[in-house]
């Protein structure tokens with residue numbers, strides 16, 4: 342039954358391109374109605390994992406299954422809806438032709454396109470050739486093509502890039518409706534905070550390994566870091582000498598400091614720079630948690646195979662409490 346069976350399972354997936362190891366033993370499970378965000382830096386292995394899941398590549402080791410079926414088989418791929426930026430459109434076709442064509446390829450009538458075009462606000466554009474669409478409109482056509490067959494799993498690659506705020510919100514609303522009906526979603530994105538808002542689970546990949554697999558809240562709460570934002574006259578050297586600095590950054594003319602012990606750091610900072618202003622301390626967000634992980638950080642979440650490495654900046658390890 343689709344309601345009890347995992348929609349996607351990957352076990353011990355390994356893949357290399359010649360000498361380059363893209364996946365070094367990945368396990369993943371996505372259940373019906375779940376939205377899983379696949380995060381990680383460039384070259385982490387996200388696209389390779391997705392290509393294996395949708396049957397564009399064959400595993401060299403390990404298995405991947407969609408509802409128990411092999412994605413290399415066309416019958417299994419019918420259960421998938423895929424929207425990838427790299428998929429091109431035949432520019433001579435109209436929006437309506439593309440979406441109804443996707444319906445027919447999925448074994449449905451062409452008219453199945455009608456409600457999906459309506460849902461995505463594409464009805465008025467149905468007769469327009471794709472070549473004449475904006476980037477955001479093309480994104481919506483991709484999504485319509487992926488949704489029209491009512492797939493068990495939607496695989497979306499950077500789906501909201503190029504969408505304005507309203508279209509973005511609308512997009513997540515549409516997905517929420519589909520998820521409530523049991524559609525699972527696997528989404529790759531670099532928009533970490535956006536994924537924190539919509540995903541049930543976040544899977545962080547780096548160097549072909551799963552470094553973390555858990556809810557956004559879990560990942561953030563296991564990172565005891567705080568972010569101190571401040572305007573200060575201290576130079577880089579002075580900042581680095583503050584106690585408990587894990588990471589330094591700059592945004593909008595302010596300095597951001599990652600630390601596990603903001604009180605200790607602030608005592609010294611206020612002493613060394615009486616002109617400190619615009620001071621703010623906040624919990625780390627998902628973005629910081631992911632950066633900490635993929636920056637040589639520690640394993641977070643229920644991933645037994647995840648390596649536990651010393652965290653640090655510039656190869657330094659840091660003291661600090663393990664709050």
Ligand SMILES: Nc1ncnc2c1ncn2[C@@H]1O[C@H](COP(=O)(O)OP(=O)(O)OP(=O)(O)O)[C@@H](O)[C@H]1O
Pocket residue numbers: 358361362363381382383384385386387388389390
């Ligand atoms: N066709 C290919 N030939 C050789 N190496 C490849 C090929 N495709 C990917 N790789 C390598 O495999 C590794 C994983 O790449 P992959 O595209 O899966 O990462 P990614 O997480 O999707 O990255 P990005 O965020 O940049 O899209 C990288 O080191 C990449 O250079």
